[in-house]
Amino acid sequence: MDDGLIPLELTGFIGREDELRAVGAAVASSRLVSLVGPGGSGKTRLALRAARDAAFEHRHWVDLAATADPLAVPELVAAALGVLRTADRDGIGVLAGRLADRRTLLCLDNCEHVREAAADVVGELLRRCPLLTVLCTSREPLRLPGETVWRVPPMSREDSVRLFAERSRDLGAAQDPAVVAACARMEGMPLAVELAAAWSGILSPREILDGLDDRFRLLVRGPHGVAARHQTLAASMAWSYDLLQESDRALFERLAVFRGGFSAASAQTLCGERAPVLEGLRSLVEKSLLVADTGGAATRFRMLETVREFAEQRLEAAGAIDAARDRHLEACLELVRSWRDLIDTDKDAWRAAVAAEYENFDAALGWGLSRPDPSLGRELAAELPWFWHSSRRGREGLALLRRAAHLGEGDRTALQARLLTGTALVADTNERREGSELAARAFALAEAAGEERSACLALLLTAIDRLYDDLEAAQRMAAEARERAAGLGDGFVHDAANVLLGMVHHRRDDHARAAALLEEGMRGLAARGDREVASTACGILAVSAALGGDLRRADERARESLALAEPLGDFHRIGMARIAIARIARWAGRPEDSWDALELLLQTDANVEPPPFVPWFFTCVGDLHLDAGDRERARHWYERDLANPGGISEHLLAPDARLGLARALGPGEAANAHVDMAMRAGRDLDMPGLLADAFEAAGELAPDPKRAEEAHHEALAIRAEHGLRLGCVRSLEHLAALADASGSGLEAARLLGACDRAREEIGLAASGLDVPGEAEARREGRSMELEEAVAYARRARGRRSRPASGWASLTPTEVSVVELAITGMTNPEIAGKLFMSRATVKTHLSHAYAKLGIANRTQLATVERR
Template sequence: MSATPPPQLTPFVGRSEELRAVVAELAANRLVTVAGPGGCGKTRLALQVAGAHDDVRWADLTATNDPTVVPELLAAATGTLLTPDHGSLARQIGDRRLLLCLDNCEHVLAAAADAALEVITTCPNVTVLATSREPLGVPGERVWRVPSLNATDAAALFTARSGAPDTGATTTLCARLDGIPLAIELAAAWSGTLTVAEILDGLDDRFALLVRGPRGVAARHQTLAASMAWSHDLLDEPDRVLFRRLGVFHGGFTLDAAAGVCGPRMEVLTGLGRLVDKSLVIADTAGPTTRYRMLETIRQYALAKLAAAGEADDIRDRHLDTFGAIVEEAAPLLDTDKDAWRAAVGPDQENLRAAIEHGLAADDPDRARRLAAGLAWLWHLNGRGHEGIALLRRAIDRGPDDTELQARLLTGLALVADTTGLDNDAARTALEIVPGDGLATLLSALGELPRDFDTAAKLAERARADENGFVRDGATALLGIIAHLRDDHATAVPLLETAVAGLAGRRDRGVASTALSFHASSALYTGNVAQARELAAEAVRMARPLEDYHRIGSATSVFALVEGTAGNLGAARASLDPMVRLVYGAKSPPFVPGLARANGCLHLWSGEPAEAAEWFRRDGTPPALVGLAEALRLSGNPEEAAEVCERALTAARQAGMPKVIADALEQSAFLSDSEDLHHEALAIRLGHGLWLSCVSSLEALADEPLRQACERAKRDMGLPHGPVAADAMALRDAIDYARRARGKRGRPSSGWASLTPTEESVVRLAVQGLNNPQIAARLFMSRSTVKTHLSHIYAKLGVTNRTELAARAAAG
């Protein structure tokens, strides 16, 4: 006991916001209890606050375990005399102005509460500041709960006590210790013996490691286990049982889940209330349903008590059964409202993972396998696909190969793999077990999409007949996507619109967002920039609640492409940059289709072709290859540009993607100075209604009337444009004009007369015996460009090699 605050032997670190908050509470309330678990820094915080007051009287109640001695401690602290009726304390203090600190009240709670109440009701100028692991529970008390140290303060405390530099390992260490000051100080005590990384490794058995408290402090603060034991030993037996059983929960829990695992609902509810009061459980009432949690350090102590009681296996089994029932009960929402389903099961993803891992280790793993099968949509939607894939594969490995449950797990694996970029045949294997399963059929179609549009479309048509709403609408969306990739936009748009209507009605946000993004791209390609912007923005809004890199990133990529095409490069970069930093700053970047290509386009349009090339190289799709070819061409690397262009052209022709074919032809035309290739690209674009790209073709062919027509077309589409003459042609008229003008020049499509001047020069040098590198050097072009010219020459003249070319030239 002490009338004055005890000295602080080490500097106080951080807690500036907490100090201001407690000072404000004391200014507004006569009795403030600073509450929190053992080792959270209640006493140090109270000491720091008390230091700003003139007359502070400090009573350390740990000096006794006898409640009847508490008045004596207060009398000594306040310098008063104690009479047998104990009533003289408040009378003697009278109207003195002071701050009375009651430190560590939890073990003599009732006596401390009586004394505090007497003082604030009798002494008008006394303010009481108490520290306790639970509230005093008297009228007028303001309870202020001490939070864990924030990351900055925690690292600063470790550094101050250990002398070690602040590193990433320090931050991780402090996070593992929940920002509990006592735990951090005990860990820092090892700094002369172990490195920070070694201390971090030792936290797997934190109660054995954190035992090096300084001499001269209370016994309960000399080891982490002692601090936990101080709180635990104050519990009644029913609360001790509940406390240790709650240790099985990971990441928090609801009352219903706790009742399923720990006992009758009302007994659990009242027990939770007591544990919350004693700062052993934290209650979060901000959401629609209260969620409870333990700090990880406290949870580890509870688990140790659970193991010592011999209850661990039984309680973990109950935990598995409870969450199996929760997921089973929520399952119907998958077909009606996926937002509601995610709200029902999503907050417990850590519990679900722990339950599956426990169940898969059992002799009979089927309970865990059923739970894993029921959670595929969670991993599909929440950005933790790799975790889901690992658990699903373990569940698959634990079962027989020909059961319906095995088929469900395989289908779930395919569903989750769709968001990670992994290629697998799980859906096809599931179909072999359960032929005709709608979701497996749809996922098989999706798996075929990168390989064969025709096969994917046939499977999607089959899935479209399924009774399940998601399967039907998902198949419709996939058919729309295939039509879009084939540049049949007249077919694609109504399919995508129908799919979005059905998907959005059930809050199937992921696929609905994807369908909206493809619809936006169709609108952009066909020249409706305003509609493309609206659809792309809606795709981002649709995906946003998922908080998932995959969906939000993919939708944002399309939105950025639309904004960039419209000339709003600043807005495009602003929308995409946060996603780029998040994804490509991660140790294991998530799969985000289109993100690298979109960022490459923005760099290209910003006049940064070298940076654009780096991004295009991250994406091996045919459209990205065309972008890479353009970036290389503009960077002054025509030879590699021509090689990449040929790869893009080959891939696009094999896949059947007209827009990409035309885009690749256009790049080849720029590289080879071939007007014919520009016309070939224009013909493809015209045939598929790709009006936006038609403008590019006309600009490449431009004479003055075509230039004016391009400015008018850009104005009409909502693109940046220059002055538009009053007599400028409409886009379709300009295309007809360009094609007629080509005919008037009289150059046929084959024979000697069809060759361009550049092609004639290549023939002349080739006939003279020069090889490709020599021709390239003579004509100041790349070797690949020479190769491209020769392939066009061979096609026009009907020859296949240089020998035949020389013979044809000699024949005249």
């Protein structure tokens, strides 16, 4: 049983033995128990102790008092459960996936002010999770079917006296008739007893009793019961408040504007004082009007919600609440601005600092944006996009940024540019479809307003979006963003632009240049706590290392990527790292490790509709099923990848999934169409590795050995040229199988011997392929380096099938290009016909001219075809 997820009680628990037994029985027999009662009646303390005593394997505590935003409820629950953030997807589904098969007690404290949202979350989780039990505290029931409403009774007279004696640190007080009478007067309200006991070091029991009598005669009316208990607490708090010194009363009232706790420094900023504030905080803690949590690096103070409401009423009655909220807004803005340098030096520390004060920032934003002059609220919103970019509260942040930007609609100011850029940044991780258009608008406005850093970031965000369909544009924009960032000293954009440029080179299989850029960018990002892009860069480095033939290093890099991503709690970043681990394990012949890496993603996928998108996930699962011989399941997963177009041109959509689907379908027109589409994408995007993969698939599906051999040689040539050693091994093994089938067992054995050696060096499992009777040739093959084996295979091809010059020397692709050129087609027309770039057409023609011994198109018609 895990007790660590239930908060520790800061003071001893007194009495309530009968109530604990009753609540324990209710929790054991009902799936939803709500402890209901007025503020100060002891609901939270009773729930804490009951949760600690309950026999559940997993127990989680969620305090909802800090937020007034219904959107925050599922995110706070997710945070307590350690569930990954899934941005705009079904958060309840992810929660349900975590709880579906775990016997869990989920405790939601202080539900009353977000009761409807809490009821929605609880109702849906109970419906989906049969092993879940929920314990709530609230001033009113959730009103859900099957809810057991347990109304918290007053403390017994004996327990009230014991509580007074414990809190006053005077055990003899339990025998004092004045204490007994005072506790009777407070009608078993634990908070009222604690407030009274806090004065016992200054007032005698008789003075406490007399003071309570005076105050209660003024405030308490009506019969006993819930209403009377509300009045009892109000009278007790008013009595305690009246006893405070004037300076402490003023501080007490002003502190009501804080939400979710505060530090001494924040209180001092709010009040504009130092020593008097520290003394006042100590005094209010001593009077039980503040709670001090000293467990962290710095003490955090907070008011119980009932106490905060009382202080807020006093502040409002004095006509000072607007001024206090204005000062709170100013203090929040001053505070977050004081941390601004951390964004460029230690984003982990910045995120932690903002998270600790976020409920205050949220309250200040709500106030600031509602003012006749919303400028301070808009300024505060412009300081927080990096928090919302990687936070569970991203959707709330996006709504606040939109609101702030809307209030400045039509402005051409630097602030409006910052807000639009911030909105694009948060949309990038929460609503990608909106992010691209926003980034372009933000860039134009930032340029016009002279807001250079925003323009730089907006340009980078625009470049990221072009990565999916226009590598040339992505490369151009990223290079410009990097140049601008260097001049501005913007480390994030500079390093992230390097990563983006590295991704472009990675896709083009220029892995040496890609690795240098990715490595430089990743190290700079990681050093500053820019984990999101750093983890992505590291994952790409892992795949790059694998493709280049170093699976051991690739696995190390993939796990480094996961370590960078995990503190973010983000499904997308963690998912990409896990997929890198899975792909590398699959290539290494360890499918069980692949499935282990994907387990968390599969759980989420099963409970969220539509599932959150992570590149390569569906295709990776499809590949594993296809490896295991399950074509139907493989087809299902590949088709899922193709069912999420996202506005991408059809032939560019998930080309790797198309190749998997082609293999799952088997030879035929449907499979060939998918291969052709992937081949077109490889040519249009200038991605040699994808083009080689398409040739490999074409070879596997070819109807005759000759066409299969041509396709596998095309794949091998591309892979060898770009250092794709992992793919070279596959190509050589395909060619070995074809050679063996054609009667060239000696050649096949030599190639397999070279592949045996390469597999050991790369970290691949043994292939299992064999050529009977050629053991000596296989041993000879082991003497060859992989590059020597590639050269051997290509020479052998020349001896068997292709001369060095003339028509017969042309590759199938070169023949196709030349035949179309002879008909009079221009290079652009040939490119469109054969699904390749103009530059590729030009390259094929130049190779053909050299082999045919001619200089230009005009001479093509004069060359006799043999």
